[in-house]
Amino acid sequence: MAGELVKLLSELKEQEALNFVEKALAEGVDPMELLGDARDGMNIVGQKFATEEYFIPDLVFSGEVLKGIVKILEPHLKKDEKTERLGKVVIGTAAGDIHDIGKDLVVFMLDVNGFEVHDLGIDVPAQKFVDTIKETGSKVVGLSGFLTLAFQSMKDTVDAITEAGLRDDLKIMIGGGQIDEQVRSYTGADAYGKDAMEAVKLAKGWIGGR
C-alpha cells in the first residue's frame, strides 16, 4: 500500500487519490505518512513539469488534488506536525509588474516542498520586501518579473535590501520569462531560476538541505 498515493497523485487521479486517503485513514494508516506520500507525489509532478511531460494546468490541478488530500488529513494531524517547515521564503512580483503565473508556481512548489512562504503578491514595492524580511527573519527572497521594467525594480529591491543592512546573510533569487545571467548580474541577485523546480533547488541549497 505504501507508495500507492504517490502514484495516484503523480498521475493526477483526483477521485482515486481522495478515496484512497479516506480508506487508508479508516484502516489506521499514519496521516503523516500519507502527507509524506502526497509530498513525494507532488515532487514527481514537479519533475514531470520540469521535463515538459506535464504542463502548467497539470501542476495547478495537482495542487487542487493536494488541497483535497490535506483537507481530509488535517483533522487527523497534530498541530506541530502541520507547522513543521524547512525555512522561510519571502516572494513577490517586482514593482511595476503584475504577472503572477510564474510567481504562483514558485510559491506553490516551495510550499509543497515544505517551505513557509510569505507571498507578497504582485507589483510589490521594494520597501514591502524589506519590511517583510525584517518581520519574518526570512533568509531567502524570490523576486519574479516578466516585463523588462521589472528588471529595474528587481535591482531597486536588491539595493533597498542592501541599504537596510539585510543583504549579508540573505540569498536572493530571481525568475521570469526573460531572465538570464545578464539580468541576474544587473540586479545583483545571487541566482536565477528557469522554473519552479529550480527555485526549490536553490532554496533547498541555501536553507533547507534535507
Add this chain to the structure above:
Amino acid sequence: MPPGQTSDVPRGGNGECTQAEAQRGEIVLVIVGERINTSRKRVNEAVEKREAAYIQEDVKSQLEAGADLIDINAGSRLNSEVDDLAWLIDIVQSTVPEVRLCIDSPNPGSIRSVLHVVERPPMLNSTTAEKDRFEAMSEIIQSTDCDIVALCIDDKGIPKNAEQALDTAARLVSDLESLGVKRERIYIDPVIQAVSTNTNAALIALEAIEGIRRKLPGANVICGLSNVSFGLPKRHLVNRAFLALAMRAGLSAAIVDPLDKKLMGTLRATTLLLGQDRWCQDYIRAFRKGWLEA
C-alpha cells in the same frame, strides 16, 4: 482616419477594404505586426549590431503579409531603449515612408522621448487605468495625434471577470475622451489571461470583448494572442482557435506575427466566414500568393 474604421483607403498588403464594405460599415481586423521586438533574439542582435537591412527586410515582409501597423518594442534593452527605439523608427521609416508604427513601451518616458522622430500619427502602446501611468501618458497623448492602446489594468490590478474589465474599459474611454481623444482612436486591450491557470480565462475575455463593443460603441478592442495559451503544448493551435472566437466576439485589432501563415490563414478564413470578404476575394488572393497554410 485610423485603421479599423470604415475607409476607402486601400489597406496595406492583404487587399483593400472595398467601397462596398465601406458603405456597409464593415470593420476589418487591423493587424499590428509584432516581430520588431528586442525580446526576440535575432532582432536583439540586429539592433545591437545596427543591422538596418535585417530590420528593413523583416518589416517589408510583415507589410507584404498584411500588417497594417508595425509594432516597435525595445523594452528588453534596459540601458539603451530610447536610442534603440529611435534608430529602429528611423530605419523603418526610411525604407517604408508610408508605414504606420505602433510605439510599444511600458515606459511613458521612452515613448515621449522618441515621438519627435515618428513621421506619421502612431499608435501608442500603451496606457493603463493605473493612476501614475495614466497621468504620465496623458501628457503625451494630448501632445500628439495618435491612436492609443489602453490596457484594462488599474491600481487594483488585472480584472478578475468580464464585468471588472468592462468597468475599467468604460473609465478608460471616458478619461481618454476627456483628454480630447476621439473614441475611434481608442484601442481597449482587455488583458487576456492564460487558460492554463483559469479554465474560464478565454470565456471571460470573449465576454469582455463583446461587452466593450456593445456598451462602448465606436471604441476598438485589441489584444495579443499568445497570452491565452501560456503554459500549454502546441500553443499556436490554441492561439488560432482563440483568434477565430475573438473575431466573432468583435475584436477589431490584433497584435500578431503576420509571417505566421497558419495564423494568418485562420484570420483570413474567419474574416471570410464572418461575411467580411466579398466573394472570398482576399482569401483567394492570399491562396494564389502562397500565403495560406492549413
